[in-house]
Amino acid sequence: MANANAAIAIAVDNDAVAGDRSMEDRRQSRRMVEALLFASAAPLAADEIAARLPPGTDIAGLLRELQGLYADRGVNLVQVAGKWSFRTAGDLSFLLAREAVEQRRLSRPALETLAIIAYHQPVTRAEIEEIRGVTTSRGTLDVLLEAGWIRMRGRRRVPGRPVTYGTTEAFLSHFGLDSVSDLPGVDELKAAGLLDSRVPADFAIPEPGGGDQLAPDEDPLDGDDGSQTTEDR
Amino acid sequence: MANANAAIAIAVDNDAVAGDRSMEDRRQSRRMVEALLFASAAPLAADEIAARLPPGTDIAGLLRELQGLYADRGVNLVQVAGKWSFRTAGDLSFLLAREAVEQRRLSRPALETLAIIAYHQPVTRAEIEEIRGVTTSRGTLDVLLEAGWIRMRGRRRVPGRPVTYGTTEAFLSHFGLDSVSDLPGVDELKAAGLLDSRVPADFAIPEPGGGDQLAPDEDPLDGDDGSQTTEDR
Amino acid sequence: MAVDERDQDRMWEAFAAVERVGDEPALVVDVDGFEGPLDLLLALARTQKVDLARISILALAEQYLAYIERIRGLRLELAADYLVMAAWLAYLKSRLLLPEAADDSEPSGEELAAALAFRLRRLEAMREAAARLANRNRLGRDVFARGWPEPVEVTRVSRYTATLYDLLSAYAARRQERAIAVIHVRPRAVWSLQDAHRALARVIGRIAEWTPLATLLAAYLTPPEMQRSVTASTFGASLELAREGLIELSQSAPFTPLYVRDRQPVARRAPEAGNG
Numbered sequence: 001m002a003n004a005n006a007a008i009a010i011a012v013d014n015d016a017v018a019g020d021r022s023m024e025d026r027r028q029s030r031r032m033v034e035a036l037l038f039a040s041a042a043p044l045a046a047d048e049i050a051a052r053l054p055p056g057t058d059i060a061g062l063l064r065e066l067q068g069l070y071a072d073r074g075v076n077l078v079q080v081a082g083k084w085s086f087r088t089a090g091d092l093s094f095l096l097a098r099e100a101v102e103q104r105r106l107s108r109p110a111l112e113t114l115a116i117i118a119y120h121q122p123v124t125r126a127e128i129e130e131i132r133g134v135t136t137s138r139g140t141l142d143v144l145l146e147a148g149w150i151r152m153r154g155r156r157r158v159p160g161r162p163v164t165y166g167t168t169e170a171f172l173s174h175f176g177l178d179s180v181s182d183l184p185g186v187d188e189l190k191a192a193g194l195l196d197s198r199v200p201a202d203f204a205i206p207e208p209g210g211g212d213q214l215a216p217d218e219d220p221l222d223g224d225d226g227s228q229t230t231e232d233r
Numbered sequence: 234m235a236n237a238n239a240a241i242a243i244a245v246d247n248d249a250v251a252g253d254r255s256m257e258d259r260r261q262s263r264r265m266v267e268a269l270l271f272a273s274a275a276p277l278a279a280d281e282i283a284a285r286l287p288p289g290t291d292i293a294g295l296l297r298e299l300q301g302l303y304a305d306r307g308v309n310l311v312q313v314a315g316k317w318s319f320r321t322a323g324d325l326s327f328l329l330a331r332e333a334v335e336q337r338r339l340s341r342p343a344l345e346t347l348a349i350i351a352y353h354q355p356v357t358r359a360e361i362e363e364i365r366g367v368t369t370s371r372g373t374l375d376v377l378l379e380a381g382w383i384r385m386r387g388r389r390r391v392p393g394r395p396v397t398y399g400t401t402e403a404f405l406s407h408f409g410l411d412s413v414s415d416l417p418g419v420d421e422l423k424a425a426g427l428l429d430s431r432v433p434a435d436f437a438i439p440e441p442g443g444g445d446q447l448a449p450d451e452d453p454l455d456g457d458d459g460s461q462t463t464e465d466r
Numbered sequence: 467m468a469v470d471e472r473d474q475d476r477m478w479e480a481f482a483a484v485e486r487v488g489d490e491p492a493l494v495v496d497v498d499g500f501e502g503p504l505d506l507l508l509a510l511a512r513t514q515k516v517d518l519a520r521i522s523i524l525a526l527a528e529q530y531l532a533y534i535e536r537i538r539g540l541r542l543e544l545a546a547d548y549l550v551m552a553a554w555l556a557y558l559k560s561r562l563l564l565p566e567a568a569d570d571s572e573p574s575g576e577e578l579a580a581a582l583a584f585r586l587r588r589l590e591a592m593r594e595a596a597a598r599l600a601n602r603n604r605l606g607r608d609v610f611a612r613g614w615p616e617p618v619e620v621t622r623v624s625r626y627t628a629t630l631y632d633l634l635s636a637y638a639a640r641r642q643e644r645a646i647a648v649i650h651v652r653p654r655a656v657w658s659l660q661d662a663h664r665a666l667a668r669v670i671g672r673i674a675e676w677t678p679l680a681t682l683l684a685a686y687l688t689p690p691e692m693q694r695s696v697t698a699s700t701f702g703a704s705l706e707l708a709r710e711g712l713i714e715l716s717q718s719a720p721f722t723p724l725y726v727r728d729r730q731p732v733a734r735r736a737p738e739a740g741n742g
Contacts, residue, residue, distance in 0.1 A: 032328050034307030035321040039332050039610035052328060074267030088616055092268045095285055100620045106628040108636060114628070115637030133644050147626040175630045184634065194638035203645050274615035318611060326608035333607050339600070342501065348596035364588060366504025367547075407605045417598040426584075427591045 026062075029053060033062045043083035106147075110140050114149060118171070118180055119208050122153050122164035122215050141165070149174065154218040164218055180208040259295075262286060266295045276316030276406060314405035315412060323409075337380075343373050347382060351404070351416055352428055355386050355397035355448050374398070382407065387451040397451055503551035506530070508586050518587045523579035524562050527555040558582070657692055662699035663706065670712050676725040679704060679715075 033049055050059045063084060067077045070086070078087050088096060106114065113136055116128050129135050144150040149171040155161040167180060177183065186205055189195040214220060269282055283292045296317055300310045308319050321329055339347065346369060349361050362369050377383040382404040388394040400413060410416060422428050447453060500506040510529045511521050534552045537544060561575030573581075603609045669682060679700060704726060707713045716725040 031305075031307030031322065032325060035325045035328060035610075036307075038308045038319070039321050039329050039613045041613040043614075052331075072264075074264035074269075075271040085614060086271065086612075088268045088272050089264065092265060095265055095268055096272055096616055097619050097621065099623050101623050101625050104624045104626050106626050106632070111628055111632055111636035112640045115633045115640075118633070119637065131644070132640060143626065146624070149626075174628075175633060177630070189634065189638050192634070194635050196642055199642055199645050203641075205641065271612060272616040272618070274611050320605070320609040320611055323603035323609055326603060329608075329610055332610055332613065336607060341596075344596045344600055345592060348599055349592050351599065352592065352595055364585075364592060365501070366585070366589065367502035408599060408602050409605065409609065410602075416595070417602070418595060422591055422595070425587075425591070427588045 026058075029057050030062050030065060033059065034066060037066075037077065037084055037086055040085070043080060043085035045083045049084070106143070107140075109134075109137065110143050113140050114144055114167075114171075117144070117150050117165045118167050118183060120206055121166035121180070121208055122156070122218055123166075124156050124162040124164055126162060128165075152221060154214050154220050155222075157217045157219055161219070163221070164215075183208055259291075262290050263295045263298060266292065267299055270299075270310065270317055270319050273318075276313050276318035278316045282317070311409060312411045313409055314402040316406075318406075320409075337376075339376070340373070342367075342370070343376050346373050347377055347400075347404075350377070350383050350398050351400050351413060352419060352422060354399035354413065355389070355451050356399075357389050357395040357397055359395060361398075385454060387447045387453050388455075390450045390452055394452065396454070397448075503530075503548050504585060504589055506533070506548070507551070507582075508589055511586055518583070518590055521583060521586070523583055524559060527559045527562075530555050531559070657695045657699045659699045659702050662696070662703035666700065666703050666707055666713075670707070671728060673713075673727050676716060676727050679724045679726050682726065 032053055036049055036052055037044060046059050046063060049063075050057065053059065063077070067079075070077045074089055074092055075086050076089050077084060109132075112132055113128055116131050117123055120127065120131065125136060125141070141150070147170075149168055150165050151168050153164045153166040156164050171177075172179065184192065185207070186195060186199075186203065189205075190197055190199075265286055266282055269285060270277055279292050279296065282296075283290065286292065296310070303310045303319070307322055307325060309322050311318055311320050342365075345365060346361055349364050350356055353360065353364070358369055358374070374383070378385075380403075381401055383398050384401050386397045386399040389397050404410075405412065413419070419428075500509065507526065507530055510533065511518060511526050513529070514521055514525065531552055534544065534548060558575065558578050562579060564575075605611065666682070673682070680697075682700075701724070704713065704715060704724070708715050711729055714727055714729055716727075717723070
């Protein structure tokens with residue numbers, strides 16, 4: 001009786017050992033699959049993984065197990081086109097994007113164009129070109145629109161209905177102005193040495209009217225103008 | 234009395250909610266740290282990670298937590314060169330041999346020189362030669378500089394102002410060391426006085442300075458040293 | 467002890483290399499497989515099969531000298547540093563065997579021996595350190611970083627800057643440049659006599675009836691600033707064409723409109739055209 005008990009006990013122990021070993025084998029195989037997927041420079045197919053593991057390993061089961069293990073982690077095990085790879089969890093992709101802010105100085109043409117828009121607003125592109133004496137490149141207005149310093153105000157009520165430009169709130173705050181009427185006039189520019197005293201007597205600079213109200217010869221933008229940043233260029 | 238009870242119940246509920254939220258916040262932060270480290274091929278410093286997470290996040294605690302979580306996995310979180318990185322577990326190297334990139338085998342003199350530089354840094358060429366008992370061929374240091382494992386640190390403040398050499402972050406990363414004080418056996422060697430460059434051994438041993446700070450008898454490299462192509466690669 | 471055997475192999479190889487040259491004339495030998503005298507000493511020390519810390523430096527010196535002698539006996543010339551070491555070891559041996567001199571300005575034989583023992587131990591320590599380093603799990607050989615990293619994508623955002631001064635000076639400079647340029651550059655519009663002659667010649671033959679000269683030139687009179695120039699040139703040209711006998715001119719009184727028509731045959735000359 002005692003012997004029989006002992007035999008049973010031994011049998012149980014053997015089973016337990018075998019169970020432990022197969023558990024341990026499985027854990028080890030899972031570690032191997034994990035390491036292979038991590039180190040691989042490209043997604044791996046299940047049979048590519050199988051080729052590197054002991055024959056008979058339950059690759060499909062291990063992959064499912066790993067997928068579950070990583071399901072709500074920062075990294076997920078995903079299957080794309082039948083191959084497996086670790087990828088950053090979709091909701092964390094923002095971590096892998098960064099904005100690098102570059103401070104850039106405005107080019108001379110952009111500065112001139114911006115100043116003309118500030119003083120002469122509402123002003124059309126043709127008028128800007130007339131004042132500058134050169135054509136305005138497409139990029140110049142783009143840069144100023146992108147900087148948020150100018151906006152399309154409306155359309156001049158003349159043939160062709162050209163878009164009129166004006167400055168924005170952001171323009172005022174960047175340049176520390178309360179309103180565009182604070183921009184200096186001829187006498188102040190002369191006093192500051194920015195204008196030569198030899199300028200002709202009839203030289204005038206406009207008193208900028210920067211209000212949001214449309215000028216008498218200005219129409220509001222059409223509904224679809226607002227979205228068209230490339231308008232009139 | 235009923236009101237007081239209700240108030241207490243509400244208070245308890247709020248606490249429970251706050252606790253849940255902070256648990257959830259922590260889990261989310263841990264996912265973010267995990268994702269950042271997983272996505273990067275190069276080790277990340279704790280403050281690099283901190284810069285990408287909400288202010289006040291307990292980065293050190295999360296790193297320890299992750300390290301524990303991955304401790305017996307196929308991929309481990311290790312600390313190298315003062316930074317953190319996921320790497321495949323060391324015991325699986327047999328599995329990944331196919332992944333290994335062909336590396337130039339270091340010659341015995343080069344390996345010996347590298348060890349001397351690692352354990353004795355900052356060290357001059359003459360001191361290396363004194364330890365090895367042979368002159369160092371030009372190629373030996375070049376190979377190590379080219380591998381990016383050693384760098385010129387500065388100049389010893391002695392006649393002739395010889396250049397001093399030390400190891401790089403790439404060295405620590407390649408050999409899986411957090412800092413030079415983790416070099417195998419460094420404490421025993423120090424205790425035995427074997428890291429002293431001078432004979433005999435029975436006086437105080439200077440701390441091997443693996444850091445970027447110059448030793449007391451070390452000067453920075455001159456400006457024109459920087460342009461030398463062999464510098465700090 | 468595997469290390470020792472390897473070193474002994476190297477020594478044996480060294481001898482073999484030496485013996486191969488046999489009775490050839492003397493030649494310089496960098497004792498094969500050894501990196502200098504210290505390396506050779508270390509290999510010899512290992513043959514004593516004791517801890518380096520307890521090694522007999524005297525015995526080691528004798529071993530080294532015997533080794534060198536054997537090579538020299540083969541009429542081979544050794545690299546200089548092996549000979550320098552031999553000379554130093556011979557000196558050390560004599561210092562160790564002879565009673566210490568009272569003169570303590572020089573290190574004692576014991577101190578010299580200790581220094582050599584230290585160098586040997588230090589070199590051996592570094593050799594072991596190098597081996598341990600080489601056997602570590604190395605990145606890219608034993609352990610691997612993420613094979614397919616996901617790089618951080620950097621989007622560049624431009625933030626433009628300019629000062630009010632930049633703005634005003636750009637404006638003032640451009641306006642001023644233009645103001646001055648307009649005064650100097652603007653060309654004067656002129657209609658030359660030749661222009662008028664050519665224009666009139668083109669209509670000859672089509673003006674049978676008296677026609678005011680001004681209406682003929684309407685096409686050319688549009689720019690207001692050219693009116694005077696056109697009138698003057700046309701008048702001059704019409705006089706010329708009349709003189710050439712191609713047209714007739716008529717004016718009823720000074721400052722009244724001037725009429726023009728093709729030259730008529732003599733018979734049809736109009737009686738009312740008083741001032742021909």
